Amino acid sequence: MGNMTLVTLLLCLSLGAMMVQAEDPYLFFEWNVTYGTITPLGVPQQGILINGQFPGPRINCTSNNNIVINVFNKLDEPFLLTWGGVQQRKNSWQDGTLGTMCPILPGKNFTYHFQVKDQIGSFFYFPTTALHRAAGGIGALNVHSRDLIPVPFDRPADEYNVLVGDWYNKGHKTLKNILDNGRSIGRPDGIQINGKSTKVGDNVEPIFSMEPSKTYRYRVCNVGLKYSINFRIQGHALKLVELEGAHTIQNVYDSIDVHVGQCLSLLVNANQEPKDYYLVASSRFSKKPLSTVGIIRYTNGKGPASPLLPPPPPENTGGIAWSMNQFRSFRWNLTASAARPNPQGSYHYGKINITRTIKLVNSNYQIGGKLRFAINGVSHVDPPTPLKLAEYFGVPEKIFQYNLIKDDPSSANNQVIIAPSVVNATFRNFVEIIFENHEKTIQTWNLDGYSFFAVATEPGTWSPEKRKNYNLLDAVSRHNIQVYPRSWAAVMTTLDNAGMWNLRSEMWERVYLGQQLYISVLSPERSLRDEYNIPDNHPLCGVVEKLPLPAPYTA
Template identity: 70%
Template sequence: MGRSPLVTAAKLLLWLCSAGVVFGEDPYIFMDWDVKYGTMALLGVPQQVILINGQFPGPKINCTSNNNLVINVFNHIDEPLLFTFAGVQHRKNSWQDGMPGTMCPILPGTNFTYKMQVKDQIGSYVYFPTTGMLRASGGIGPLSIQSRELIPVPFDKPAQEFDVIAGDWYNRGHKALKTILDAGRSVGKPDGIQINGKSARPGEPAEPMFTMETGKTYRYRMCNVGMRTSLNFRFQEHSMKLVEIEGSHTVQNMYDSLDIHVGQCMSVLITADKTPKDYYLIVSSRFIKQTMTTVAIVRYANGNGPPSPEMPPGPEETKVGISLSMNQFRSFRWNLTASAARPNPQGSYHYGGINITRTIKLVNSRGNVNGKLRFGLNGVSHIDKETPVKLAEYFGKADSVFKYDTIKDEPPQDNKPLIIETNVVNATYRNFIEIIFENHEKTIQGYHLDGFSFFAVGMERGEWSPDKRRFYNLIDAVSRHTIHVFPNSWSAVMTTLDNAGMWNLRSDMWERFYLGQQLYFSVLSPERSLKDEYNIPDNAIKCGIVKDLPSPAPYVI
């Protein structure tokens, strides 16, 4: 598989041109990823992990709004592989979404080149593998989209940016966890928490993970990349100024600690204005019986002294539960005066004045099907087929792979067992919809929607009903792509389905995702035009019943 980077780049440019893809003068970023197994001890126990170019976390993708990304992935592991770039909207291009319902996997010993443009986006994101339970063993990395030079940012340029890729972790690898789930059991609670591939307890000797200079301000992009556990982030003796959530500038409130739920990312500013020495970044679990904690050392350059043994208590230690986290969510506000990836202010999009054309209420559940654990939404537990639903639809073979609208817009009123079906919702292009997530279980839930950002307008305890809309934030709710739902509570989001393609809505709790708590939105443009959706890439991998079929006539403008 040897190749020269220059030859690779030249071939890719020729291929892009031959595919008829025109990105204008926007810059290109080329990356080669070698995905291999390696050995690391994230929690002190050596185990097999998934490395990208020998790294965990994987290489940072640092790009600017409207940049073109060309990422050539070489699969050296022994399982099929796909990557998703969570939160990158892939405008008109669900072909590159990296989900089992949109793409055929990269088989062992082969490679595939992702090509995408990060159009009109800024913010903090992550990428990770979506096939099987690979995410439990790594292959995860940060993705930052910077504002273009001509777009003002609502804070001074920080001295440096730091990525904090944290999450719960299992000492059992992805194959062992998959075997447990396939046998019909839960994988249980994780073994600990890692930060950037490391873990430490207070007082243990450790090298500094981040270094700051006195008087300077730094941006920390913090992401929860775990499997199931909400995390609390706090800095010893330092307050955090929140400036961005998942691609949206926020009103810049100060926080002593922040709850970041699975799949979520936030940016904070930290000013090095304390006595020059070492301090702890503390990450601890939320909403589980036995609190797990890990720390990383933040060092002042030329500082003198170890971190203080007196650490700020976390919410679990002070017995503060869901109310603190729910109130924190309500405190998050969109910065209406800040520019987004475009010169116009974020708040120029007045979502609160748009008529809702469809309301979808989704209730999560768990149950046993044929004696095995499954999870679902509105009574349906999703299963992937050999042929991705996007390819089946595009090649006119949908009837052979799935049925539209097995799931209904309201949860069933009875307690019938879960049914296992390929779960595709037929959606209307450019409709403005409302999605209600209602959680009747005792554990926190979290959801992500590919292809779109949505406005997180409401979150309350109890059951949702139409009169709850009076509590919605219809002015400055944050535009984001994840939402959490507390036990016996509901959360509401609104979005415009203005991105044609096949898009995954999923639980961010990966055990639940793997066992069926997900669906796909089919958003077809009536015009079948290149103005609305790109053609299938020339290098698309074909599998299942479409493997040997000729491609349909391409879309034209």
């Protein structure tokens, strides 16, 4: 073998070794969080901007990318962001909730570092502190499939993010004061799309454009505080292709319900007469219907949009049935070759033995004349020391008591407990969680750190024999589930992601007043294979602020 050939071989081997050891790509961001005047419903109010923008900057990344975001808090109050369904594998330190992190104090910064490991899909980030979600600080987070991984549809001509939700004209500090005084914030004042609200006939610029005969991907997220939203586009069919990080069977809909906190992707073909069309977003299950529109313009379009809007789905009892049937039509595409949400490779979840059933019932109370929301009789409050830090430093007894919430709410008495709420769970157990809603309003629930299989939702109350109605084959793997009025929903998941994870209502009034809990999932191995150590830059506060760091995990 010649010298040059040998050198070339050695160089190739060296480069190959470097590639094997190389980390996945990094994306770096620097965000300045400030106040600014915004007018989503035409009324000026104090909003929260990121780099001067509302909505905030869009994150476009690819499966397995490392995301590094240095957040500078230039508000006059503490601030945190969470990443809306993006799973922090082994890393609840970056989850951005008050149970896991000390908030970023005014004038300070914190650098988030997380990986979108084995994930694809549509998500959004938002603030978890105070009532900041009512003021902005919200943006899209799109996770694309890697180029080598086939996607079950052709590449669209373009992608559009639609951040839609109800909105209040009262400022976020006023809303917080209302809740602090024990009253409800009441009904929203309107609906906004990407920070704007428009009526039929308004002379406004289009929010999106389409070329004839081309197909576009609309990533739609409900970023509101209270109302479910029905989404539709005048004269165009909506093909569902992705729901909260899972490719779906590609059913076609005239309109689709998007519940609070949920995201999905729709393919829309520009196959109509070239002109303007209205995109319509209207509230669901609300006593006072609210709606807004936006204009979609064909690039060579001639003529305005018709003032005749496509009708919303039926309301009242029929509306619940319509929406419930739509939920049942959602199916996971098991043949799609793409990053799959956890549990990894779990195509046969219906054959796994359930090791624990947790039944959660939401409720509201008047305590001393003040409104509180609770789960199984426990109304959560965030202590000054984050729960995860107290547990990690070995002093949980100073901050909280495990398992105030019982798995069966019938064992709870009629007195509500106001305290930090942490459920102790066993690592890698396969659990069934039942959400039972006895109230007249729809609920939406989110579980951080996991995707779960949404196997059923039905009217009435749950009982074990209802399991015969579960979809145990191709239920969509997702992280949000809606529970209709006086109905129940069931989900199943493997608790294989060690950490402290927030399970909460997505209605932020309810979160703020107690309708949330944390699930502590500790690996008995205390190993880096299961959970990362506390980051070097992680701020300390409360009773752990002056304590020495525990011995780190090593292997």
